[in-house]
Amino acid sequence: MDPSQRLAQNLISESKAYGYTLVIWGAGGLLIHRFGSPNIIQVGLYIGGALTAMIGLTMAAFGQVFIEQQPTDDQLIVASMVHLAATGGNLLVSYVLVVGAKRFGLSPDGAFFLVGFQTTLLYNVFLLIEHSAARVLE
Numbered sequence: 643m644d645p646s647q648r649l650a651q652n653l654i655s656e657s658k659a660y661g662y663t664l665v666i667w668g669a670g671g672l673l674i675h676r677f678g679s680p681n682i683i684q685v686g687l688y689i690g691g692a693l694t695a696m697i698g699l700t701m702a703a704f705g706q707v708f709i710e711q712q713p714t715d716d717q718l719i720v721a722s723m724v725h726l727a728a729t730g731g732n733l734l735v736s737y738v739l740v741v742g743a744k745r746f747g748l749s750p751d752g753a754f755f756l757v758g759f760q761t762t763l764l765y766n767v768f769l770l771i772e773h774s775a776a777r778v779l780e
Contacts, residue, residue: 661725691758728768
């Protein structure tokens with residue numbers, strides 16, 4: 643396999659996880675900037691929010707949490723790998739939630755849970771939108 647093919651394979655393999663890493667770390671950074679270093683409860687709430695969203699998404703996609711699913715041969719549209727909406731849009735939503743938390747009387751604990759939840763939920767929703775838009779534009 644030549645280097646450009648190897649790079650293409652790497653990008654295909656890393657694309658979704660890379661974008662999610664950007665938003666989960668970015669949203670966490672916004673929370674830390676606004677509320678300071680989180681305590682162990684807030685870390686748990688942030689992760690708990692993300693896991694709650696993942697369970698909900700799993701149920702929506704598969705109808706249950708414990709199911710064996712085979713990978714599909716669905717074609718990847720390269721333009722949908724960049725994840726501009728999934729990362730940029732998601733971080734914008736996180737920023738609005740973090741800044742608005744105090745205005746709306748949301749405790750730091752509530753903000754950590756809510757931002758963890760929305761980061762996972764909306765990242766996946768934005769991925770669906772990006773993929774659909776790329777299919778329409780191809």
